[in-house]
Amino acid sequence: MRLKPRLFILTLAAILSLVSAAAGERGSDGQLKMLYWQAPSILNPFLSGGTKDIHAASLVLEPLARYDEQGGMVPALVVEIPTVENGGVSTDFLSITWRLRDDVVWSDGSPFTAADVAFTAAYCMDPEGGCSAASRFQDVKAVEAVDSHTVRITFKVPMPFPYVPFVGSVSPVIQEKQFEACTGARAPACAEQNFGPVGTGPFKVTEFRPNDIVLYELNDRYRDPNQPAFSSVLLKGGGDAVSAARAVLKTGEFDYAWNLQVEPEILAAMATAGRGEVVSAFGSMVERLVVQLTNPDPALDDKRSTYQDGANPHPFLSDAAVRRALSMAIDREILVAAGYGPAGRVTCSVLPAPAVYASTVNDWCKIQDIAGANKLLDDAGWVRGRDDIRAKDGVRLSILYQTSTNSVRQGTQALIKQMWREIGVETELKNINASVFFGGDPSSPDTYQKFYADIQMYTNSFDGTDPQNYMQGWICDEIPGPENQWLGQNIPRYCDAAYDELARSLSKTAGTEQRAVIAREMNDRLVGHGALIPLVHRGEVAARALSLGGVRHNAWDATVWNIQEWHRLK
């Protein structure tokens, strides 16, 4: 009964929004001007993987289903989301059947059919194509067109969460007619197709200059006769984040700017001009410290930073008390205020969202506790020496702390160094150019996978809303080392049989609630054991002009996911 008034208001709001949407007229609001300081370089998301390119393509190319701003799935090119209940997902989780809408046509007038979906899968699964969304298709056995508007995807292994291929703007559907001759090794040579894909979305590309501008005009064959409200879109690239924010918030030259990682006080000052507002949305990005659990001593030569079944432990970070004390000593509020502002929140979890997966078990870390950390280290036998740095049995608590070169990260490093100084830990800071640090060159000693340091910091997140692949990154088999060309995802070299068992059961369990229970426990173990020290839950920040309506800023899908609903406020 208590729910009823809220339900009533929600229904009312839904009806009102429908009415206002219906009142809008297609193409009546002129040009929408968007600013992406990281300019799109290609409009085929399968050949790029870069977020900017995926966003720019999502105005044209659509997936079968997308995520809304809460992380919920909404049908796009399909009639409904398949579930076990409606018979769309088989009870053994080995197949999923999507029913396509029959009122969708490509912008060139040809009908959108199941064959296009099957072709897209073949395009991305071609081993020579270098498809950046290939991991979405790794467990797919076959994608077949059952009839002209039904697609069945069968999997090699049971998939309790089968909404992986064709969900979200990372893996949209491309037109078979257009890309037929562009499969496999020929994919990159099709510049014309890659620069002007034919799509089903609300807009179509009229001009594309790589790394400069994209011009779109409305697709008059779009399925909703009243959308989109804008007749054309100009997406301009180049410059830097600060001037992009200025163009929306202060000079009002643009309606929307994306990815504004700018010092919070600068954004706040610009917003006082009253032309625009800063919007942020929180997905799964977490800035974290990764703790080295194996020994990175250069003297170890080829055994350096490798996991030797527990025989190569870190000289002091293998002590759980040290790891816990390092986390307790950090004042995360200060890190957020100094470097993130509206784009950050304090977190004690590496899996802070969607809400159902968020755990509060490790929330002790939200409040800095220097005294507690000091006591913990005292009790563990780490005694302050004459230089005020703690040591035990000749091992000093001296940390090499590395991250990528980026002004916010260097600011965070300096703050944490100070905080750790207070508990008698010495820190040496190092920063590495991002293209080296995140580049996978096996011959470079400075990659994050090699981790030739004691602590390193970066942001990680997961694709979509299901954390299974992300959480499975910390099983023993994922530990990087020379034998797998340092390709594993278990960067802290964490190995815990109980964790591996949880990962196995997660891959077999269906139902969001039950999966969430397991995922939360996995997160609690990782953070509780101190393999990862979460710092900041990072949001995506954008700016919109006050005259731009309909923006529902989304961190789970492209921020422009509902651009067909955007309109000019009168």
Added chain:
Amino acid sequence: MLRYAARRLLFSIPTLLVISFIVFALLDLAPNDPTAQLPLTIPPETRQAIRENLGLGQPFHVRYLRWLTQFMVHEPLNLAERMWGVEIGNSEERLRVRSWSTRAPVVDLIATRLPQTLTVVGVSYLVAVLLAVPVGVFSAYRQYSIFDHVGTFVTTVGFSVPTFFTGTVLIVVFSATLGWLPSIYDTTHQVTDFDSFVYQVRQMVMPVMVLGLYNAAQLSRFTRSAVLDNLNQEYVRTARAKGLTEPVVILVHVLRNSLIPVVTVIALGLPSTFAGAIITEQIFRINGVGQLLIGAIESADIPTVQTVTFIFAVLIVVFNLLADLLYGVLDPRIRYD
């Protein structure tokens, strides 16, 4: 003269080959990964597949020779085809230097960027020359006058204040505060009538002034010292003794002789017009060749960086030659044969 030019051209071939090798090798050896900028959600196996698709799996000499033939043979053939509308051999299958981030031929990318670079940077260079030469001549003629002191002050400031600072100051004053000029350059803008011409001028004013001031500062100092050198020469005294008027002495006798070093400096500076102005283009979002280069460096798009850098090298070699030939034209005492 002709023989000299031909000999110099022949010499430039081995020079360019060495440059091409150094450019390719340096960029290839630098730690770089085109997949480093992708979100961490893309797993390592996929990254490996992407790298192989980009042709990174092959050994160094294979990639160098392929790039060299693509650049030296295929691209000129393509250019010839497009200019004269003929087809030479199988042009469909011809491999071209492709950018890693856009997958498009690099030469095409440069072609789309050149117009905006030449308009903005070219005009600014012109403005700089037109400003610098008169200012330099007059400062020298009235050495230690108020004009000279003010000129020295302004040029020192213009030369020492970096363009990223002057550019931002101009934007803050004229766009953000006064709202007179657009802060973002519209590369799609086309001049069709008077109004659109006015808009084009408005969007060009700030970048042209920023770059023009910077270049003019350098050039006017050069002109001033060259004119000063000549003013104390015997021939100037002779000219005045003959009873020639001051304008004739300065503009005909002194100026022509002083311009010899200045013309060299201007000619050697011209390749930079094609190279664009990385910082200014970035600030005003002109997205010309300079922005293409910096963007390619940031995204580890090595083929683009290699090609653009090498084209600059070619331009510099060519303009060096031109400057040497101009010497002979301007100064009859210099003879090459």
